[in-house]
Amino acid sequence: MGRCSVNKKYVQQKGAYFYFRRKLAGRDQYIRIPAPWDTDFDETYERLCQEEEAKAGPKPGTIGALIESYRRSPDFLTEIGDNTRSNRIRYLDYLVENYGDKTVAGVRPVNVYAIRDKLADTPGKANAVVSTFKVLMDFAIRKDMRDTNPADKIKRLELGEHEPWPADLLKVCVEEATPMTRLAIITGLCSGQRVSDCIRMQYGWIKGGIMELTQKKTGKEVAIPMHPLWVSELGRIERRSVTLLYERSGVPFKTTGAIQARLRDLMASKAVREVHADLVARDLIDADQTFSFHGLRKNACCYLLELGLADTSVGSILGMSTEMVRHYGKRTRALTIAREAAKKVRSGKIMALPVGKASTART
Numbered sequence: 001m002g003r004c005s006v007n008k009k010y011v012q013q014k015g016a017y018f019y020f021r022r023k024l025a026g027r028d029q030y031i032r033i034p035a036p037w038d039t040d041f042d043e044t045y046e047r048l049c050q051e052e053e054a055k056a057g058p059k060p061g062t063i064g065a066l067i068e069s070y071r072r073s074p075d076f077l078t079e080i081g082d083n084t085r086s087n088r089i090r091y092l093d094y095l096v097e098n099y100g101d102k103t104v105a106g107v108r109p110v111n112v113y114a115i116r117d118k119l120a121d122t123p124g125k126a127n128a129v130v131s132t133f134k135v136l137m138d139f140a141i142r143k144d145m146r147d148t149n150p151a152d153k154i155k156r157l158e159l160g161e162h163e164p165w166p167a168d169l170l171k172v173c174v175e176e177a178t179p180m181t182r183l184a185i186i187t188g189l190c191s192g193q194r195v196s197d198c199i200r201m202q203y204g205w206i207k208g209g210i211m212e213l214t215q216k217k218t219g220k221e222v223a224i225p226m227h228p229l230w231v232s233e234l235g236r237i238e239r240r241s242v243t244l245l246y247e248r249s250g251v252p253f254k255t256t257g258a259i260q261a262r263l264r265d266l267m268a269s270k271a272v273r274e275v276h277a278d279l280v281a282r283d284l285i286d287a288d289q290t291f292s293f294h295g296l297r298k299n300a301c302c303y304l305l306e307l308g309l310a311d312t313s314v315g316s317i318l319g320m321s322t323e324m325v326r327h328y329g330k331r332t333r334a335l336t337i338a339r340e341a342a343k344k345v346r347s348g349k350i351m352a353l354p355v356g357k358a359s360t361a362r363t
Helices: 041-056 063-071 082-099 109-118 123-142 167-176 179-191 228-236 257-267 270-281 295-306 311-318 322-328 330-347
Strands: 011-014 017-024 027-033 210-214 221-225
Touching: 011 027, 017 041, 027 041, 063 082, 063 123, 082 123, 109 123, 167 179, 167 257, 167 270, 179 228, 179 257, 179 295, 221 311, 257 270, 295 311, 295 322, 311 322, 322 330
Parallel strands: none
Antiparallel strands: 011 017, 017 027, 210 221
């Protein structure tokens, strides 16, 4: 076969074969690849291009290049503690992935607001990303890459308090959710664990109806009696993974983001929004009230307290401090006291009033 015209970067034809040419230790390296008309060409070519571009590194003047420089600096390597550094890596990676190709000099406050507002559903993460970006812009000023810090006066998002899901909202969410999202909700509700621990739960951790695990965030060992509702829901789902929860492909969830995204989509559905609006109209929640997976942890805490369990027992099951149990259960405790006092209050007399006679008191 003769030569054909190939207008592809890095691709070179030699005789009847095609090669991907790249530099390795200053010398040309040729990797044989499928012919352009073969079905495997596009996939192979794209993979090699990505490897080559990643090797080239970020362009000078970009946020990606700034972050690469910051990672090598004493500011990052020695001037902060190990925990701070570990957390900051996560947000630096996020900025590289989403904004690494943007120029440092071109950033304006409006751009930082856009970064923050994109993460409004997770205000804690939004604030952490903006704080990390502010550190980067201070570093850029010292590197003479810009004169001002566009993140200086960006207002932090209000974190608020994780609210328990109202019964009406919980009911419609369970009814409207897809099977896996429904199982995730019920797992959070019945276990009272963080979403990061729920996605890790394995069938092998269940012993005699007890789910045993070590919490990822705190390192605490917890043992959770499995409610019949939870056991029943597990029986409705095909067991395709070692973990209770898994992606559509059958592999375990690698991050909490997929579950959080599923919940956001569910909360935005028509049926759930209608119930939310009804709760607002009845003055049970605020119009801008949102509900997160973590709120189910508070639901679980309140439920266990309503059963009459001691604060220490609830804390042991949920992996919470006694102080946190008391904080989470303050509404439940007030309601329990009111119920216990109701009979006495209703049977007592506030003051002696004549029965069946109209009041003649003047106003």
